[in-house]
Amino acid sequence: MAPAAPAERAAMRRAIALAARGLGSTSPNPVVGCVILDVSGQIVGEGWHRRAGGPHAEVEALRDAGERSRGGTALVTLEPCDHTGRTGPCTQALIDAGIARVRYAVADPNPAATGGSSTLAAAGIEVEGGLLAEEAEAGNLAWLTSVRLGRPFVLWKYAATLDGRTAAADGTSRWISSPESRADVHRLRAQADAVVVGSGTARTDDPQLGSRPRDAELLDSGITQPLRVVVDSNATAVKPGARVLDGHAPTLVAVAEDADAAHLEGLAPVVRLPRAPRRGLNIPALLDALHGRDVRSVLLEGGPTLAGAFVAAGAVDQVVGYLAPALLGAGPAALADAGISTIAQALRLDITDATRLGPDLRITAVPTANATPPEES
Structure with a gap:
């Protein structure tokens, strides 16, 4: 097939941006964006998957385009689905609308929904995947990871000084990071299905763990509050009156x-x-228990002990560190024992983003392709 025209590449980038509007409201479904071009290459329809159970991106875009979609091209961030769930198959909607070409970014890895490209091709529609696949993958990383691994995607977030301390020697930690960084954490919470902390954090900080995003688009998208999960092995940290029991959001306590x-x-x-x-x-x-509750993405906000346990289990898919320009010299480190005893076992990361937030530096990184977790002993 011919290389994508500039108009198609621009439309796919627009579709990726539209898909991001669904973050925090579509789980356990993916975020998907779609743009329709008419026969002259002009944008005539846009849509994104707004919430689970609602119309898919293709249906929204086709509805926006109306008859102008006939003979046109659909740019979709994820291969159109070919199954009937709470909504009908997007493949049939595209066929019925008279779409002539479909270009999608990422193949659908979900066995229940895959096969859309074959159905479209059988109907005489020109189909091609892979357009801006890397950008679309990044925007749908949590859902794609959860489908491929059969467990929730885990993002470990922490805030620390430049010498890696998350609290002072006397235990005080408010506030290491800036207001800008703390606002960004609420954005992460708004995009996650569950926020997880350990008994130490629950006991020391009595966190509320709700999401209060400042971003207008997130506020307008109808996000749901994440499930608040406290890992309280001995059932001693969560007691009546704890802020995680305030009814602001659902709560789950994991005990031995x-x-x-x-x-x-x-x-x-x-x-x-x-x-x-x-x-x-x-x-x-x-x-596994969270996945069974339709949790597809986890924001790990626990202290160094719980973070170490996740790293030791090979269950950290992305790290976001907020580094404050301060030094403490003593106090707990960001990460406790993770089963790594020698430099050769270090979990190597690829930095994917570095951004200034007020006085802080936000570092985003993912494990390298050949990273292997340490053995549990």
């Missing part, structure tokens, strides 16, 4: 199978999990 959690009855749902070999709870079991 042998823990006495009678005091939580009627206060919050409890999930019982096996203990890990070394400490805490079994992280894969926790992620």
